[in-house]
Amino acid sequence: MIKKLRRKFVLVSMLSVTLVLIMLIGVINIFNYRIVVRNADGILAMLTDGGGRFPGMNSRSETSETNPDGTRRSDRSRRNNRRNDFFMRVARSLNGEDDENSPEVRYESRFFSVTLSKDGNVTATRTDRISAVDSEDAAEMGKNIYKSGKERGFVGDYRFRKTVSPTDGSVLIIFYDCGRSLSNVRSFLFISIAISLICLLLVFILITIFSKAVIRPTAEAYEKQKQFITDAGHELKTPLAIINADADVLEMELSEDDEGQGNEWLEDIRKQTARLTELTGSLIYLAKTEEGTKDAFKFLDFPVSDVTAQEAESFKAPAQAAGKNLDIKIEEDLVLNGDQKAYRQLVGIFLDNAIKYSPEGGTVVIELKSNGRNIELSCTNATKDPVTKENLKHVFDRFYRADASRNSATGGYGIGLSIAKSIVEAHKGKITATSADGSKFTMTASIPS
Secondary structure (H helix, E strand, O other), X not given: OHHXXXXXXXXXXXXXXXXXXXXXXXXXXXXXXXXXHHHHHHHHHHHHHOOOOOOOHHHHHHHOOEOOOOOEOOHHHHHHHHHHHHHHHHHHHHOOOOOOOOOOHHHHOOEEEEEEOOOOOEEEEEOOOOOOOOHHHHHHHHHHHHHHOOXXXXXXXXXXXXXXXXXXXXXXXXXXXXXXXXXXXXHHHHHHHHHHHHHHHHHHHHHHHHHHHHOHHHHHHHHHHHHHHHHHHHHHXXXXXXXXXXXXXXXXXXXXXXXXXHHHHHHHHHHXXXXXXXXXXXXXXXXXXXXXXXXXXXXXXXXXXXHHHHHHHOOHHHHHHOOOEEEEEEOOOOEEEEOHHHHHHHHHHHHHHHHHHOOOOOEEEEEEEEEOOEEEEEEEEEOOOOOOHHHHHHOOOOOOOOOOOOOOOOOOOOOHHHHHHHHHHHOOOEEEEEEEOOOEEEEXXXXXX
16 A cells, blocks of 8 residues: 555656646747747748848848948948847847848848739749748649638748738738748757756656655554554454353353343353454454555465356355345356465455345346456445445445444444455556436456456
């Protein structure tokens, strides 16, 4: 149980950290991608306004290094202008404006355009600002975009925008090369994932190391609880045995006049000592088996079909005496690797519970079958009272009874199903309890064969 608790703690911690990292990486990379798209759309808007080129590009290239009077700019003047441009860009950034209007953008950008008639025929292409695409490729890409009907989007690493002239209906499609920006986005995504995986590995190592210290108080309390149950059970065995022996002596010493009254009292003493003996034995067995240690079980291959049939047949008489029917459905020739004695006890717990809590005239069905690599044992019975979802949550808890008054008329102590759960888990299996409309109760144990 402690190992399982520690594994759950590590698993929950790792899932929490992983989800946080996924959200963090996702948001950052999506935001990074959106910036690339926004900047590309801004440049495409400028190119669209300029009819496929940057507005004022030629005029700037002619006067970039001269003063208004036609004289050459001095180095100091150019430095002052660059410094002023820098402060202007900073001011635009602080105001939330894009820096896509930087004077260098028009020289750094790689783009091409395709003009089509309203019938979809290519009338012109411009590829002088890009070397990776020729006129034929540009025309083909333009036709594909025209046929798709999309206004904007990506073709490979090229962001495009389509506009229709309001005068003659011609179509202008401008493609902007985002290859460098998208490459940076991909590189950042790869690096962020790699760093996150390394961080997850380090977090896993740290959590695994420190989880032992975190659950140590719980482990110590649980071990003390187990030790107390075992010690108390053994301590109770001796006085119970003495009480039982004294009852036998008293029975022999009673006079004939008091025999009837004495036997009644002695019989009651024997019943209660037998109940306490059974309870202490069950608690000790539960404490030993809950961890599924090697000392508690001996795993060997045994004919589980024959064992189940034998154990189920022994419950036919008690079922008939209680006015109930027992239906046995067993798939033949099944073999299970496990503890035969513990498995017999599992079958007995299932049938005992079903017979006790089914109504008179009801039918109890015990079924054994193979399910893939597992052996599946199930027991179904009708119920006297409806089984609620709240009951199903606690059926395997120690000392739990659906009857809030804890009426012991049916016998038992509420730990049988806890023992069944311990047996199944010790065999690396899974046990479940289900209810069909609250009127039928089914317990199922699935054990690897």
